[in-house]
Amino acid sequence: MAETDREIKDSLVRAGRPDRVEGRHVNMPVELGSTMVFDTLAAFEAARAERYRSGTLYYNRYGNAASFKLETALATLEGASAVTLTSSGVAAITLTLMALTAPGTHLLVADNVYGNTRAFCDGVLAGQNVEVEYFDPMIGGRISALFRPNTAAIMFEAPGSGTFEVCDAPAIAEACRAHGVTSVFDGTWATPVFCRPLSLGVDVLVYSASKYISGHSDCMLGVVACSDADLAMRIRKHVMAVGDKTGGQEVMLVLRGLRTLDVRMKAIDAAGRRIADWFAGQPQVKRLLHPAFESCPGHEFWKRDYSGAAGLFGVIFHPCADDDVRAFVDALRHFGIGVSWGGYESLVLPVRPVRTAQRWDEPGPLIRFNIGLEDTQSLIDDLDAALPLMNTGLEA
Structure with missing residues (x-):
């Protein structure tokens, strides 16, 4: 793990930079344009034949020098055969699932996936005669029992959206490989x-990449990384066929964000654990849903597969009135209320989990916190001042 950590730190600084020439800039420029021209018809035809391959300059919708640099950098960081960029994280999910499924196929989806993933599966794929089945995310290798002859893929993530369970990803992936089912994993949380x-x-x-990878809440971009080159090309062609495209400024902003990713994630990890530990000692708190703490389902898998924790976690409070939740959230001064996360700013958001394969039966409110780069004690003081508004009947 130490050697991998060292390689990642070096790659974050060095990968995706301009080619080595004297007098070069340290950053890639913002590349704007649409048409690319050629001096000979033979050169144009050669580019057209290879237009789906990352690195081929043909037409800006297929990529340019800057976007190819970002794809190469991310492939290096992820240990991927190839990476394709999309216009958002949602686009990365939906276009991948569209490429892997067809009418009459069966798609397995973890019950704790991102809400927009669920909405797409239920609202679009199901309408195209793809049979969507939700499963308990903690099923591990027992997922094999749910496979059918027409199962095309499985969509899952860790930690789970809003509820932060950490599944046994290697066991699920191994079962998929044994049955020829493509596994798709949303890894936004950990980077x-x-x-x-x-x-x-x-x-x-x-x-x-709109989240931690860019890190500044100023752009939207998605990433699809594949272990197999043929599978990567299949998905890339689908992305290009629907006309999805990343913008030049977004590519530049994500390349910029990469340079500080390691130091940001480690600072946020430390701050997040300190604040989560503070929450664990408050009488209004029933349970902490932070993967680095034993109270979170799948903590043992987090310890095995992860080297750190992001600053996004959940807190289940003892039952109280909805107005108390609103009063607590509204009283916070350092936490904005917003649906995204992974930027430099702290955020708070009440969560109401939607479940299909299992029931969510916690009677108390669940609130999600994103810990940013503010002073950690300032955040704790803010929370401490607002928490008495949560009238759970269990205050100290």
């Missing part, structure tokens, strides 16, 4: 600094 899912046996890794 390659803390986990490289392809090394755990996953076939396809998708994530939102």
Whole structure:
């Protein structure tokens, strides 16, 4: 793990930089444009024939020098055969699932996936006669019992969206390989600094680079990374066929964010654990859903497969009135209320889990916290001042 950590730190600084020429800039420029021209018809035809291959300059929708640099950098960090960029994390998920399924196929989806993943599966894929089945994310290798002859893929993530369970990803991936089922894993939470899912046996890794990778809440971009080159090309052609495209400024902003990813993630890890530990000592708190703590389901898998923790976690409080939850959230001064996370700012959001394969039966409110780069004691003081508004009847 130490050697991998060292390689990642070096790659974050060195990968995806301009080619080595004297007097070069340290950063790739923002590359804007649409048409690329050629001096000979033979050169144009050669580029057209290879237009789906990363690195081929043909037309800007297929990529340019800067986006190819970012794809190469991310492939290096993830240990991937190839990477394709998309316009958002949602696009990375939906376009991948569209490429892997067809009418009449069966798709297995973890019950704790991102809400937009669930919405796409139920609202789009199901309408195209793809049979979507949700499963308990903690099933591990027993997932084999759910495979059918027409099972095309499985979509899962860790930690789970909102509830932060950490599944046994290697066991699920191994079962998929044994049955010829493509495994798709949403790895947005950990980033390659803390986990490289392809090394755990996953076939396809998708994530939102709008979150920690860019790190500044100023752009949207998605990533599809594949362990197999043929599978990567299949998905890339689908992305290109629907016309999805990343912008030049977004590519530059993600390349910029990469340079500080390691130091940001480690600072956020330390701050997140300190604040989670503070929450664990508060009488209003029933359970902490932070993968680095034993109270979180799958903590043992987090210890085995991850080298650190992101600053996004959940807290289940003892039952109280909805108005108390609103009063607590509204009283916070250092925490914005927003649906995203992974930037430099701290966020708070009440969560109402949606479940299909199992019931969510916690009676108390669940609130998600994203810990940013503010002073950690300032965040604790803010939470401490607002928490008495949560009238759970269990206050000290």
